[in-house]
Amino acid sequence: MATLDELTTEAPPEPPRPGIGPGRRLIGMFRRPWRWLTSMRTALILLFLLALAAIPGSLLPQRNLNVDKVNTYLAQHRILGPLLDHLWAYNVFASPWFSAIYLLLFVSLIGCxxxxxxxxxxxxxxxxxxxxARLERLPVHAEDIEVPGGGEPAAVAARLHDLLRQRRFRVKVREQADGGITVSAEKGHLKETGxxxxxxxxxxxxxxxxxxxWWGYHADRLVVQGADQGFCNTLQQFDDYGLGARVNPAxxxxxxxxxxxxxxxxxxxxxxxxxxxxxxxxxGDGAAKSATIQVNHPLRLDHARIYLLGTGYAPVVKYTDKYGHSQTQVAPFLSTDAMQTSTGVIEFPDANVPATGVDPSHKQQVAFSGVFLPTLPSDPSVGASAFPAERNPALMLTEYEGDLGLDAGIPSSVYSLDQHQIDTGRLKPVGKQVMLKPGQTTTLSDGGTLQFxxxxxxxxxxxxxxPGETLVLIGAVCLLLGLIVMLLGKRLRVWFRVPPEGPVSAGALARSLYPGFKAEFESIVKDAKDARTAAERSTLRGS
Known part of the structure; x- marks a missing residue:
């Protein structure tokens, strides 16, 4: 028995266990969030969130596309507008929250x-x-397979090897301790590759x-034929443009x-x-060059392409006001149908200004609103062109006089008159509608003249x-190719067990069951029983 001294003596302290260092503790803290982020389920959720986040960019005006529309929206929605502005709703694709979802999706996909x-x-x-060990537990299996080979396991295994190689399997033959042989084969790695x-x-x-x-841009410009109607690639000369988040106008x-x-x-x-x-x-400062631009055949430059989108007609008219001052305008008219029936406005804001003695507040500005018909139909009252080419062109105009509203500082369309000015009576129609053919001149009600x-x-x-269009093309082609391979590929493993004596057994396992799985296995077993060689079977199939 233990003595009292032995019982009362304190046991020696246990040696300290090795603790977890701060580095491993930090890694353990971030391991679970990292696994969650790099799972395929999270990637699909982020892809769905990205699609949702892009919806405001499609429904609301964006500053990089049209600042005027954004300002108009803010003026019309004085409470909701500023709130959405604080949430980057007018610059969605450059917002921090959209960029965060995009970057998380990148990290998730790469981590997956x-x-x-x-x-x-x-x-x-x-x-x-x-x-x-037990082939009979596989989804499909076969017993008592008589494979020609003279009863020798090596000859039977060689025949099975040739058969499976002909079917494009990767094959491995292994000798067993009991003298038997197993033949392992698999194919279908292209499915995972796709x-x-x-x-x-x-x-x-x-x-x-x-x-x-980030670094792409697009800009549109309506260009009228003539050296005086050209443009340069600057924002001030475009009708509409959209710049990437990282694009500098310069x-x-x-x-x-x-x-x-x-x-x-x-x-x-x-x-x-x-x-x-x-x-x-x-x-730049280079020499002038000539080129032809067609639909789907743009002018290709080093860092831009210039596409042809549409066409129309721009009537050229000469207006002489009642004081004898003449002005010539080239006004593009916009097409309204496939026959190039076109509508537009020709404005003369500096008309009817005498040399002295005029009240600046009394405006007698002139504008003409009308329709251009490239081919006048037999009944002009139809108001539509009979053919898109100029076979019998005619210009129908109505004169307006008063304040065009150009000095109000409010953006307005150059293809239509300000309806507010007409509704308030500041701009009124004068005289009747006139129809002119090229070269004709008409006298207006105030003594002025108009020549088409x-x-x-x-x-x-x-x-x-x-900058990403080439990568998009390559990615789209590879995506389609990968999808085809993924859908058509079949992952399959087949095993044959050749005992030292007796019939052969076989089994197969598919990574994902497909309709022809069992039929393919039965075909392999049938070929294994066939006494013909692989070359003979190949010749027979070819014939």
Missing amino acids: LIPRLRAHIAAVLRVPPEAP NILFHFSLLAILVAVALGS SLEPVCLDMTGFDAQYLSNGEPSVYKAFVNYTI IGTRPWATMQVRYD
């Missing part, structure tokens, strides 16, 4: 795909696994879209362009067959730069 890629490479390099290619292509498309959103391609001619050809039913714009352009000189063609040009 890199481990899958590594595992796939390892699976491709690894030999087919050993046959299970799956990984599909997701990497999706990642590439997202990267390309981000590049285009970094636009320094190109200037004017249209020297336009060729439009139409079929007998009025459908266009050829649209060609002949242009002169210069880049002719028309010039106009074309809508779009200057576009998208």
Whole structure:
């Protein structure tokens, strides 16, 4: 028995256990969030959130596209407008919260795909696994298979090896301790290759879209034929534009362009067959060059492309007011139908101004609103052109006199009169509608004259730069290819067990069951029983 001294003696302290260092503790803290972020489920959730986050950018005006629309929306919604402005609703695609979702989606996809890629490479390099101990437990199996080979396991295994290799399996033959042989075969790694290619292509498309959103831009300009109607690639000369979040207006391609001619050809039913714009352009201080722009055949520059979008007519009229002052205007009219029936406005804000003795507040500005018909129909009251080409052109105009509202500082369209000025009586119609053919002149009610000189063609040009378009094309092709391979590929493993004596047994396992799985296994077993060689079977199938 233990003595009292032994019982009362304190036991020696236990040696301290090795603690967890701060580095491992920090890694453990972030491991679970990282696993959650890099799961495929999280990637799908983030992709869905990205689609939701893009909705405000489609419904609300955006500052990088049209500042005037944003200002108008803020003026009309004095309570909701500023609140949405604080939430970056008018610059959605450059907002912190949209960028956060985009970056999290990138990280999630990369975190998902890199481990899958590594595992796939390892699976491709690894030999087919050993046959299970009990093949009868597999989804499909076969017993008592008589394989020709003279009863020798090595000869039977060689025949099975050739058969499976002909069917494009990767095969591994293993000798067993009891003298038997197992034949392991697998195929279908292309299915996972297509799956990984599909997701990497999706990642590439997202990267390309981000590049285009950050450093791309587009801008539209209506260009009338003539050296005096050209433009340069600056924001002030565009009708509409949209800049990427990282685009500096000073970094636009320094190109200037004017249209020297336009060729439009139409079929007998009025459908266009050829649209060609002949242009002169210069880049920076370089020499002038000539080019032809057609639909789907843009002018390709180093850092931009210029596309042809549409065409129409710009009537040229000469107006002489009652004081004898003459002005000539080239006014583009916008097409309203496929036959190029066009409407527009020709404004003369400096008309009817005598040399002295006029009250500045008393305005007698003049404008003409009307319709241009390239081919006048037999009944002009129809008000629509009979053909899009100029076969019998006519210009129908109504004169307006008063205050055009150009000095109010409110943006207005150059293709229509200010309806508010007409409703308030500040701008009134004068006289009757007149119809002019090219070269004709008419006298107006106040003694002035109006001459229809002719028309010039106009074309809508779009200057576009998208640094990610090549990557988008490559990503889209690879995505489609990966999808096809993923859908058509079949992952399959087949095992044969050849005992030292007796019949052969077989079994198969598919990674995902497909309709022809059982039929394919039965076909393999049937070929294994066939006494013909693989070469003979191949010749028979070919015939």
